[in-house]
Amino acid sequence: MDTAWTWELSGYCAKYSFLTEPKGLNMREVERIFQLDPEPPVHENLNDYIIKAVQRRELRWFSFFLHHYENRLNGRIRRFLLREGLDRYDPERFLDYKMGCVLAMLDCLRGYDPAQGADFLTYAHHFIGNALLTCRMQEEAGSFENVDEYKAVRGIAWLYNQSGQSEQATIQKYAQKNGCTEETAVRFLALVKQNRSRVPFYQTVQDEDSEETGEDVSRDDHWDYAEILWNGIQAEAVREAFEKLNYREQTLLEKRNAICMTCGRVSPISTRLTFEELAVLFEGSTASGAERAYRKAVEHLACLLTEARVLHMIRLKRKSQTKRKKKIAAAVYLYQVDNDGEWGEISFDFEAGTAEIIRLAEWDTTVSKKFAKQAIYHLQTSPNHNLPKDGIMIFEI
Template structure:
């Protein structure tokens, strides 16, 4: 595509009111980048804009077309993000993907023939998909010669995951599907396993201490190796965040939070939920900085908002069935020689229902259940038992006034 056509498109963007592509782009702006004000002239079929663009050789009509199909492009990119496990996204990332789709549309424009019976969006469907995949290819930490190689590596990675991480079964299936040699299939599988990108089709974590694939890997092993989903810069925390079932659950829950809650968590925890990058804790936002970021609040207000957001995230994880939570409140206490001799704690099971109550004698190391909390009515009383075990094993000087703990049944 000649450079002058892109310059022409940029001129229309400036003239007809497309959103300004600023560094601090919001999600609302990223989703409405191609919306015109005033709206373009109405036509019976938006495909007519494409025909006029070809007939009159003016990309202005393509701008009119993009105004109407932007929601469709957004939806297709969102679905791709979700399949990849990218439940939270950076507005600039959405815009990058969308502009790549526009470049693909511009490439398809001259060759479109309406007489073949397909509308333009159907005609460009395959090329738009390739543009989205190409964006993802450049985000991967692995190196791929071209898009075809990347597609092949993704395909064999999907087979590897479907086969339960069985190397032998994956190679046999891939050879049957493609007709390639065993050596070629092994090379593609090796590339897929060495790729360190964050892709949801890889569902296992590399267990070897070395990043290199062991050439003597047992052909019949099931689940002894998989794709390492962590970024090298992320360290152990990054590996947990992106490579485990906990990481997947957290990303899903984080994606359900509103924008303000997401920013609170990411800035204070010094982590990007979009790419998995974990920064040093010294670089995280303080309560004062968060208060400045969200105008009209104080440092104390920012801290309370953060704690409320953390509780909301925990509730979403509980709803997802990943673990259970217990919220503790100390109701009363008796002191003896600067130590807590006895105390009464209230506890709440899974962030919902009525509070239960337990009395503790920390000198005798005993506890008595006064009232069970809602959702703790089973014969085994797991929430009450875990609460008793947790508090009786706490050091006396570290007994909490309030706390939230999690556990798995």
């Protein structure tokens, strides 16, 4: 690649480097950071923008590509953060991951040859996955030499949890499967233990290179029971709260979230029971009845954990709304902190993307207003056609 093209790529990176500095951006801004106004020329194939960028040595075509690809990129980042048990609505974190992916694509652009017949996204897919893993690696408690070592550590952590075997059996199985020595496998497993004992590694899809892994990563609620249990919250407090539930509630939570509260093992999410299967488990129930019972069990456990000061809870209740063209243009929501005290009130203008705190809820912080801000982020990032009438939000203290 010629020097001029290299310098232009460097200049493009510098142009957007300001985005990595915290500027008080909200999620709406972060998710639309590459949207152009006026809109760029329309091509049927996304790859046409990349081909023109390469042929003409003009990165404005890469900007046009990002404009149209941004929604898909946002989706891939959200799915990754969801599988990792991370906050998908933290603008600064989301932007860090997003810029990592964009820089990876710029690196791929240097070596992309359209004549080879592969689409750019096919060529760059593996590198985008590595960029996400690199960002995740930098947030870990442990220290890793590079992303390849990090992948290896994740792999043996996943195997150790899934197999349910002893450490020695896991080490032998990993060494045989990956063609490495047992000494190397021992070192990787030691890194797992040094990093943390309860790991979202274990819930992560092993095939990081595939965007479509076949795993159902959707969640029934904005709070996932297994994710909360193994993502830093005191496991003992969760167990104590769990024991206060009745048998039906305990069974619904364990079977639906594919987790055993006795041993703490988290099974692949694909093994969880459907609501139809849960209805069969409890004779006389329907799928919709099982779903309602599950949601009540989630809420009951959340209330118990809130009382134990392990979690924070925000209750939401829609007071009024204004619709235009079948979309909610504006709404007023009431919110309550930790299931207690007077309700606060927040007014939203979804068309303008703004929100105003009319009245703080009792127990909300008067300076940082952290509970109201959590509610605002949640509602502003929800699909406009699917805004909740009521519900609860759960997050760690």
